[in-house]
Amino acid sequence: MLEDAFGRKFYYLRLSITDVCNFRCNYCLPDGYQCDHDRDFMSLAEITRLARGFAQLGTEKIRITGGEPALRKDLPEIIQACKNTTGIKHVAMTSNGFNLQQKAGDWIDAGLDSLNISIDSLDPRQFKAITGKDKLDEILAGIDTCISSGLTNLKINTVLMREFNNHELKQFFDFVRKTPVTIRFIELMQTGSNVDFYNAQHVSGQTIENALLEKGWHLTKRPKTAGPALEYQHADYAGKIGLIRPYSKDFCSTCNRLRVSALGKLHLCLFADQGLSIRDHLNDDNPQGLQSAIKAMLTEKNPTHYLQQGNTGATKQLSMLGG
Template sequence: MLEDSFGRRFYYLRLSITDVCNFRCNYCLPDGYRCDHDRDFLSLAEISRLANGFARLGTEKIRITGGEPALRKDLPEIIQTVKNTDGIEHVAMTSNGFNLKQKAQDWIDAGLDSLNISIDSFDPRQFEAITGKNKLDDILSGIDTCLTYGLNKLKINTVLLREFNDHDLSQFFDFVKHTPVTLRFIELMQTGTNLEFYRQQHVSGQIIENALLQQGWRLTTRPKTAGPALEYQHHDFAGRIGLIRPYSKDFCSTCNRLRVSALGNLHLCLFADQGFSLREHLNSDDPQALQAAIRNLLTEKKPTHYLQQGHTGATTQLSMLGG
């Protein structure tokens, strides 16, 4: 089992398979994707060895992220490879959903267990203003397709933005009233390139949390492989509401996840100062050197992300590691 010097255990790996994204979200890539490196992303064989190495160290859940993972043509093969790894019990993915309706069945057939889709507004005009894409209707149709195909573990990620969606949160509650998904409000995080935007748009999730408790929502139990969200349920709603508040007290005390970039770098935190290359250990079918490297690097993990002090580390934008 992977355990750091602070007693935190790591059951969950977030694996980026590309840093390319085809959306231009104003909080992440307002000018669109710009490549500053060779696109030598992890191959299917390297991903297989990486998944096997982490599984042998107690990892039970792998989330496939990007950029936008659906831009890789071999995504179904990647899902299937990770799913077939001994010890991996849950394969998740985060996507912007641009081709969800067309590809959902392929992903489900490959073994995908759960899916997170980013929707920052249910107003088509606001959605386009945030993402640069007129895709909301297609994405919502894709969510219906997933539910039809039986993928019931669906979550929607919504970044709280003061000028774009904070003024009308009722549209989000209306959606989960009758739709069996978990909608998660995520506080905007500062990165290396969005300081001014962060200052203008950051909204605390505390107000939402207070309102949920006042309206009779109940906090649910988090499984050990869950992400950082606190999830609430209400007997009058088909769906749930989640909150991710990275600036809240003790947020990092329950950290259970590590990250590997599309270039094969281990990031001990989303806001770590650097990533550590694992690539040299992904050219052999012997996982012992990889496991030893991961264990050794884990001793460098810090107790917190230091976001409160304005420290953003090497993360210039969230697409680098999939958030």
């Protein structure tokens, strides 16, 4: 089992398979994707070896992310490779959902267990203003397709922004009253490229948490492979509400996840100062070198992300590692 110097155990790997994204979200890529490196992303064979190496170290859950992972044509094969890895119990993915309606069946058939879709507004015009894409109706139809296909473990990721969607909380609550999904409100995080935007738009999730407790919502039990969200449920609602508050006290004390970039670099934290290359250990089927490297690098993991001090590390924008 992977364990750091602070006693935190790591059951969960967030695996980026590309840093390319086709959306232009105002808090992440307002000018669109700008490539500053060779697009030498890990191959299916490398990803397979990576998944096997982590699984043998106790990893039980892999989340496939990007950029936008659905831009890779071999995505179903990647899902299947992760799902077929001995020891991996859960394969999840985060996507902007641009081709969800057309491709969801392929992903489910490949073994996908759960899916997070980014939706920052339920107003089509506001959605387009945030993302640069007029895709909301298609994405919502894709969610219906997933539900009817039996993929019921669905979450919607919503980044809170003061001027863009903070006024839509009632619409989101009305949506989850009838729809069996979890809407997760995520506090906007500062990155290397969005400092001014962050200062203007950051909203604390504390107000939402207080309202949930006042209105009879109850905190659910958090599985050991769960991400950082605190999830609440209510008897009158078909779905749940989640909160991700990275600036809250002790947020990092329950960290259970590591990240690997599409270029084969281990990131000990979303806001680590650098990625640590492990790609040389993915060239053969002997996982011992990979595992030794991961264990050695894990000794350098910090107790916290230091976001409160304005540290954003090497993360220029969230598309680098999928958040």
